[in-house]
Amino acid sequence: MRIALAQINTRLGRPEDNLEKHLDYIQQALRQDAGLIVFPELSLTGYILQDLAATVACRPVPEDPIFKPLFKASQEIDVVVGFVEEDARSRIYISAAYLSGGQLVHVHRKLYLPTYGLFDEGRFFAAGSSVQAFDTRFGRIGMLICEDFWHASLPYLLWLDGADLLVFMSASPSRGLTAAPQLESSRWVEHINQAYASLFTSFIASTNRVGYEDGINFWGGATIHGPDGSLVAKGPYQQEALTIAEIDFSTTQHVRTRLPLLRDERPDLTLTELRRILDKG
Numbered sequence: 001m002r003i004a005l006a007q008i009n010t011r012l013g014r015p016e017d018n019l020e021k022h023l024d025y026i027q028q029a030l031r032q033d034a035g036l037i038v039f040p041e042l043s044l045t046g047y048i049l050q051d052l053a054a055t056v057a058c059r060p061v062p063e064d065p066i067f068k069p070l071f072k073a074s075q076e077i078d079v080v081v082g083f084v085e086e087d088a089r090s091r092i093y094i095s096a097a098y099l100s101g102g103q104l105v106h107v108h109r110k111l112y113l114p115t116y117g118l119f120d121e122g123r124f125f126a127a128g129s130s131v132q133a134f135d136t137r138f139g140r141i142g143m144l145i146c147e148d149f150w151h152a153s154l155p156y157l158l159w160l161d162g163a164d165l166l167v168f169m170s171a172s173p174s175r176g177l178t179a180a181p182q183l184e185s186s187r188w189v190e191h192i193n194q195a196y197a198s199l200f201t202s203f204i205a206s207t208n209r210v211g212y213e214d215g216i217n218f219w220g221g222a223t224i225h226g227p228d229g230s231l232v233a234k235g236p237y238q239q240e241a242l243t244i245a246e247i248d249f250s251t252t253q254h255v256r257t258r259l260p261l262l263r264d265e266r267p268d269l270t271l272t273e274l275r276r277i278l279d280k281g
Contacts, residue, residue: 001138004034005222005243007235009211012046015056015066015083019044022081025242026073032244035138036078040169040209041110041146042094043082047171048214053124057086060097060104067097074099078136080143082169084125085109091126096143096169098134106134111154112147118173118216121147133163139249146170149192159200160267164227164252166196168206174217186221186237198229201255201262203247210240227255 006025011017022039029037041047044066045056058064060083062071070079078100085095085107094110109128113121131154133142142158142165149155149168158166174183189206197204203226210220222235222243233245256262 001036001247001249002032002034002244003205003224003247004029004032004037005205005207005224005233005235006037006039006043007207007210007220007222007243008039008043008240009218010040010043010046010209010213012048012213013052013056014046015044015058018046019066019069022079023069023073026077026079028242029244030077032242034077034244036080036136038080038167038169038205038207039082040207041082041096041171042084043169043209045082045084046213047209047218048216049084050120050124053084053092054086057084057092059086060095060099060107062102070099071102071104075102078105078138080167080169082145092124093128094121094125094145095128096145096167098136098141098143100136105136106143108143108145110145110148112151114147131157133158133161139164141165141167143167143169146172149196155196155200159202159262160265163202164249165203165205165247166200168193168204170206170208171218172208174219183219183237186219190221190223193223194225194229194231197225197227199261201227201252201259203227203232203249203252205247207235207243210238227252228259 085093098105111128115122140162142163193204207222209218224232235241235243
């Protein structure tokens with residue numbers, strides 16, 4: 001499969017404007033024969049929403065005016081977008097939707113909401129309550145959003161649930177200026193992506209937004225790592241870009257033959273020890 005990672009700059013609280021950019025990048029990806037395009041966290045709305053969150057919330061249904069063109073576009077290319085989701089009881093979530101063939105395939109609701117430092121998500125959003133992999137025309141995929149992939153239990157669960165491609169979407173701000181040519185925040189994210197690819201012998205596709213919002217900078221730097229931890233593709237820092245790469249799932253088979261971590265994994269042992277730890281309080 002050919003996967004396209006769209007690291008874009010979004011306009012805060014302007015989903016109509018952001019939708020137009022999504023449709024433009026989808027056309028760019030189609031011209032390069034991509035089968036899947038992935039946008040960053042909250043790509044349809046912008047990140048620092050706070051009290052605006054409820055006003056831009058929507059539901060991933062074909063009747064929604066924002067999602068309607070995306071459902072149509074997904075008849076030609078699979079699309080992953082980030083948005084603010086409102087459920088039937090008016091709770092709002094940071095969510096990601098996977099669209100394919102004009103249908104909604106899966107929605108992931110962000111499970112871990114950072115509320116520390118410059119982050120304030122827990123004040124404005126509800127936390128998701130489940131994580132699972134899902135089947136696509138390319139294979140089985142799992143999605144996580146930003147803080148989610150800093151908690152190793154979630155990619156581990158997706159790995160056990162059959163995902164051979166883990167998609168990470170983020171709105172990671174620039175932090176940690178040093179004398180080195182790379183920000184500390186980008187180094188952390190890239191290192192953890194490579195580590196997960198190696199530990200879970202799976203493809204890791206990560207896309208992060210760019211630009212400024214309320215004085216905060218986002219650094220971009222999309223990456224794809226192979227199941228042996230190798231860097232397959234890398235987007236630039238500090239600019240919008242569409243990074244496209246070929247993913248060959250036969251590589252996963254070769255790696256897992258040489259390094260049978262999945263074969264030898266013991267989730268029953270993990271469950272037993274988790275129960276022991278929880279019982280101890």
